[in-house]
Amino acid sequence: MRHVLGFDQAQLIIRTNETISVARREEFFDLVQRRAAGEPTQYITGHQEFFALDFTVTRDVLIPRPETEFLVQRVIEHARAVRENAPIIADVGTGSGCIAVAIAVNLPDARVIATDVSAPALLVARANAERHGVSKRIQFIEGDLVEPLIGAEKESLDIIAANPPYVPSTSPNLLPREVREHEPPVALYGGADGLDHIRRLLESAPQALKSGGYMVIEIGYGQIEETTRLLDPAAWELIEVTNDLQAIPRILTLRRK
Numbered sequence: 001m002r003h004v005l006g007f008d009q010a011q012l013i014i015r016t017n018e019t020i021s022v023a024r025r026e027e028f029f030d031l032v033q034r035r036a037a038g039e040p041t042q043y044i045t046g047h048q049e050f051f052a053l054d055f056t057v058t059r060d061v062l063i064p065r066p067e068t069e070f071l072v073q074r075v076i077e078h079a080r081a082v083r084e085n086a087p088i089i090a091d092v093g094t095g096s097g098c099i100a101v102a103i104a105v106n107l108p109d110a111r112v113i114a115t116d117v118s119a120p121a122l123l124v125a126r127a128n129a130e131r132h133g134v135s136k137r138i139q140f141i142e143g144d145l146v147e148p149l150i151g152a153e154k155e156s157l158d159i160i161a162a163n164p165p166y167v168p169s170t171s172p173n174l175l176p177r178e179v180r181e182h183e184p185p186v187a188l189y190g191g192a193d194g195l196d197h198i199r200r201l202l203e204s205a206p207q208a209l210k211s212g213g214y215m216v217i218e219i220g221y222g223q224i225e226e227t228t229r230l231l232d233p234a235a236w237e238l239i240e241v242t243n244d245l246q247a248i249p250r251i252l253t254l255r256r257k
């Protein structure tokens with residue numbers, strides 16, 4: 001109702017006695033029907049809050065999740081340790097741009113490179129960067145995982161942040177209907193065991209990241225053991241595992257040796 005009327009929360013409470021037009025009423029019930037049919041509220045209203053910022057979301061991007069805020073926190077904490085001034089940070093698989101934009105807003109001297117295979121997602125990410133006044137410090141590149149980062153930024157990239165697709169493609173039925181039927185498959189599925197992108201990131205990221213740099217990566221439920229087993233001890237040191245609010249190990253902070 002707030003979305004249809006353009007009201008904030010206070011207005012909705014104060015103006016409850018007003019009559020709304022038939023057109024608005026119809027619009028409201030159309031949206032309620034879409035929601036009842038399983039469409040996520042965020043795709044209906046086009047908004048999701050993340051790290052205290054409002055993000056535009058469309059069906060081309062994953063809806064930002066609260067657990068990913070822990071990833072942004074870890075990146076912000078470590079950025080200064082890796083480089084005192086003007087850190088260079090990549091966000092691989094940027095989607096709505098929520099990670100890249102939250103980092104750029106909270107680290108005003110950072111330069112961010114945001115990549116995604118999805119061109120439509122990059123358009124949404126760019127629009128979010130513009131809305132939050134950080135588009136000049138974020139470069140958007142279409143490409144596969146860290147491939148666009150190898151070369152130009154080698155030996156200067158301080159941190160890679162990544163929330164890759166990690167749902168096992170063999171078990172889509174474990175996902176709520178809202179997610180399974182509405183969010184983009186390219187943002188969800190990571191091969192049979194869900195770990196395809198994580199495996200490839202662990203292998204290829206050392207080619208893009210400076211020595212002593214960090215990779216902060218989100219993983220799925222039940223993936224901590226297999227992911228830590230995949231870590232090549234010659235390439236990575238596991239610094240920290242951050243649990244989400246359900247006590248699920250969710251964010252891995254790794255240091256490139």
Ligand SMILES: C[S@@+](CC[C@H](N)C(=O)[O-])C[C@H]1O[C@@H](n2cnc3c(N)ncnc32)[C@H](O)[C@@H]1O
Pocket residue numbers: 061062063064065068092093094095096097098099115116117118121143144145163164165166186187188
């Ligand atoms: C789980 S979503 C994360 C989106 C956003 N970073 C967030 O945290 O809400 C994964 C993103 O990775 C992108 N992606 C999938 N495969 C990719 C690949 N091979 N290379 C780069 N990006 C990829 C998807 O398009 C999607 O935007």
